[in-house]
Amino acid sequence: MILRANGLRRSFDGVFAVRDVDLDVAHGELRAVIGPNGAGKSTLFALIGGQLRADAGTVTYDGTRIDRLPPHRRAAAGIAVVFQGARVFTGMTVLENVMVGAHAGTRTGFGAAIARLPRHRREEREIRDRARESLARAGLEDWADRDAGALPLGQQRVVQVARALCGRPRLLLLDEPASGLRAGERARLADLLGELRGEGITMLLVEHDVAFVTRLADRVTVLDLGQVIAEGTPAQIRADDRVVAAYLGATA
Numbered sequence: 001m002i003l004r005a006n007g008l009r010r011s012f013d014g015v016f017a018v019r020d021v022d023l024d025v026a027h028g029e030l031r032a033v034i035g036p037n038g039a040g041k042s043t044l045f046a047l048i049g050g051q052l053r054a055d056a057g058t059v060t061y062d063g064t065r066i067d068r069l070p071p072h073r074r075a076a077a078g079i080a081v082v083f084q085g086a087r088v089f090t091g092m093t094v095l096e097n098v099m100v101g102a103h104a105g106t107r108t109g110f111g112a113a114i115a116r117l118p119r120h121r122r123e124e125r126e127i128r129d130r131a132r133e134s135l136a137r138a139g140l141e142d143w144a145d146r147d148a149g150a151l152p153l154g155q156q157r158v159v160q161v162a163r164a165l166c167g168r169p170r171l172l173l174l175d176e177p178a179s180g181l182r183a184g185e186r187a188r189l190a191d192l193l194g195e196l197r198g199e200g201i202t203m204l205l206v207e208h209d210v211a212f213v214t215r216l217a218d219r220v221t222v223l224d225l226g227q228v229i230a231e232g233t234p235a236q237i238r239a240d241d242r243v244v245a246a247y248l249g250a251t252a
């Protein structure tokens, strides 16, 4: 297992957002976490990425406890994050946006690199090469020198994925990457995530849209009211009465 969450708990103002959640993700797996609004998906995501601390429970990555580490240490260990609704930096090129992601894995901060201090020049060149490589993986190499803010939303989302890849992660966390995208953009994003899985990157995909994930995921974990109510293959999940009830209940 590359990722193990055990007994994770987090409450806000005495109300559980995540309650005794166990989650095991195997190397190379694309795992989806779904659930109705308020199920605790984003909270679980942040407990794994390190943006939130758990009240109880552990998170183990590649055999090492990481639940006490701040986000940048988790990033340096190989965990990259694409946040919900994250925006590109406007006024920067696509390439520069992607370069930001490489600094998770280097000693030099982004500020020093863009200031072009002499001793950082070599590192900056390496980062530029890595950024070009991850742009190519994401199919955006022709867009490298454009203003990122001028791209359509679907492409901006792909830029975020390329930025996350630039740190050469082994585990990629994505929080609702398809939200707000049009059908064609969703399909392209799904293709990209499928390709990354083919390259062996483990992914944890938090998503509200069941159709988007069932086409992509190896396994699906379903949260409702902070707890895991089902886990299995997409086909098993679609046929699970508790899952159907949770979603219908949320609509009612």
Ligand SMILES: Nc1ncnc2c1ncn2[C@@H]1O[C@H](COP(=O)(O)OP(=O)(O)OP(=O)(O)O)[C@@H](O)[C@H]1O
Residues within 6 Å of the ligand: 012, 013, 016, 017, 035, 036, 037, 038, 039, 040, 041, 042, 043, 044, 208
């Ligand atoms: N920072 C916070 N402060 C207070 N309550 C919070 C906070 N973050 C989450 N919650 C609460 O915890 C519960 C779970 O929220 P969370 O955002 O994790 O759910 P979600 O499944 O991601 O929902 P959505 O699909 O709407 O994004 C909700 O009841 C929410 O109101």
